[in-house]
Amino acid sequence: MSTTPSVLLNTGVEMPIIGLGTYKLVGPEDVYQAVDAALVAGYRSIDSAAVYRNEADLGRALKELLPKHGLGREDVFITSKLGPKDQGERAIEGALQSLSQLDLGYIDLYLIHWPGTQGMDVTDQRNPGNRAQSWSTLEELHAQGKLRAIGVSNYTPAHMKELMQSCRIPPAVLQVEFHPQLCQTELRNVCQEYGVCFQSYSSLGKGELVINPVVMEVAKNCGRTPAQVLLRWAVQQGIPVLPKSSNPDRIKDNARIFDFTLSDADMDKLLALDCGHKYCWDASQVV
Template sequence: MESVHGDPKHTVTLNNGVTMPLLGLGTFRLQGCENVSQAVDAALDCGYRSFDTASVYRNEGDLGQALRKCLPKYGLTRADIFITTKLAPVDLGNNAHEACLRSIKELGCDYVDLFLIHWPGKQGWRSDDKRNEKAREESWKAMEDLYRSDVIKAIGVSNYTKRHLSELLISCFVPPAVLQVEFHPRLPQLDLLDWCKTHGVHLQAYSSLGCGDLLKDDKVIKVANFHGRSPSQILLRWALRQGVGVIPKASTYERIKENIDVWNFELNDEEAEFLQRDCIEKRCCWDPTGVA
C-alpha cells in the first residue's frame, strides 16, 4: 500500500514516526509566482510529494499558492504533501515562535511537516558571539512548544556541526529529527553522517550537485556514461544509497523529471568510493564550523 508521501521504499521514517520522502524539490532561488507554479505542477506530475523552502527564499507564499492550485489537478490534498520550511537567521532567538507561525501563514497551511533552524548563528551577530548558543536554545524551546501543539509535525536543524548537535542534545526535550547540510562527493561529511545514524537523526543533503560544478567532473561523467545516466542522477544516487535524503532544485520539466528518475539503478561500493576518492574538499556554501 502506497504511503501518503509516496512509495514506502522511497521514504524514511523519522525518529518521531513521521514519514518523509527521501527525494523532494528544492526551491532555493526559485522566484516568481508563475515560475514556482510551473515547477510545482511539473514536480507533482512527475511524482514529487515533498517540497523544501525557507523564509529567506522569499517564496513561501508562492509555493503555498501553487500547491493549492495544483494539488486538485492530481487528485491530491495537503495531507499527501510534505512541506519543509526554515527559521531565518534574523529570527533566531526569541522571535522563533512568531516567525514559524508567520511561515505557516505565508504557506497558507494549518501546519508544516518539518521546521528547521536554518543557520546556527543569528544574522547581524559575529560568528564567534557567545550569544548564538543561547539564541539557538531559545529557538529550539519555541519549536518544541509548537511541535507539542501539532503546528509542526517534526523539528530539526540545518548547517549544524557535530558540536552544535551535541550541545542541542544536552538541552532539548525533543531531539532533532533531521539535519540538513551540504553533502556531495567533494564534501562527503561521513563523520557527520555516522553521528546522525548513531543518534537517530536523518541527514538530508542540499547542493547535491556541487552547485553545478560536479556535473562537469570527469569521474562523475565516467560513471554516468557507464550506467547510461545523467551526471545529476549519479550524484543524487550517490547520496541516496547512503540513506541520505536529497532536495535538488530544478525549474524545467525535463530536469525535474530527470532528478526523480533515480530509483531503478544502483551504484556499487567501488563506484561510490571512486566518486569521492582524492577529491579536494570544496564547499559551495557558507562554513558553519566557526559559529560559536
C-alpha cells in the same frame, strides 16, 4: 500515485527520500510551474525557507495543484526554515510567519536554518543562547501540532552535541551540504548516534560536480546524466536529497534515480573525491 521511497523519521513519520528544492525559485509563475512538474514526476516533498521568499507562492500553488493532481494536504511533505534574522527571541514570530505564508494548516518539517544570528558576529557569545531559545520555541509549536517535525540545518558536530544535551525533543532531521567532495563522515556518525536523519542539500555541488571528470565517466558508463549519478550516490546510502531546478524536464530527470543502481566500484570512485570542499555556507566558525 507516487512510489517514491521514504525514510522513517524519529517522530514515526515517513519523509520522501527525494524532494524538490526551491532555493532561488521566486515568483508565482515559476513556483507554480516547478511544483506542477514535480508532482507529475512523483515528488511528494518540497523544501522551502523563510529566506527563499517563496513560502506564500508555494502555499498558493499547492492549493491549486493538489486537487488538480488528485492529492490532499496529507499527501505532500512540506519543509520550511526559520530565518537567521529570527533566531532567538523572534523565533515565535518567524515560525508563525512561515505558517501564515504557507497557509497549509501545519508544516511537516521546520528547521533552524543556520546556527548563527543575522547581524551578529560568528564569534558572538549570544549565539548559543539564541539557538537554544529558537529550539525551545520550535518544541512548543511541535507540541501544538503546528510543526509536525522539527530539526536543524547547517549545524556542525559541536552544534549538534550542544543541542542534544539541552533539548526536550530531539531534532528529526539535520539538513546539510553533502556530495562526493564533502562526505561529512563525522556529522553522519553524530546523526546516527542520536537517531537523527541526515539530509543532503547541494548534492550537485552548485552544478560544479556535473562536469567533474570522474562523475562524467561514471554517468557515461551507466547511461545516466551526471546529476542522476550524484543523486543516486546519496540515496543509495539512504540519504534524502533535495535537487533544485526550475526546468520541468530537469525536474523530471532528477526524479529518475530509483530504476538503476551504482556498482560498488562506482560508489567507491565517487567516495574517493572527498576532500572536504564546501560550495555553500560554512558554519564551522559559529560559536
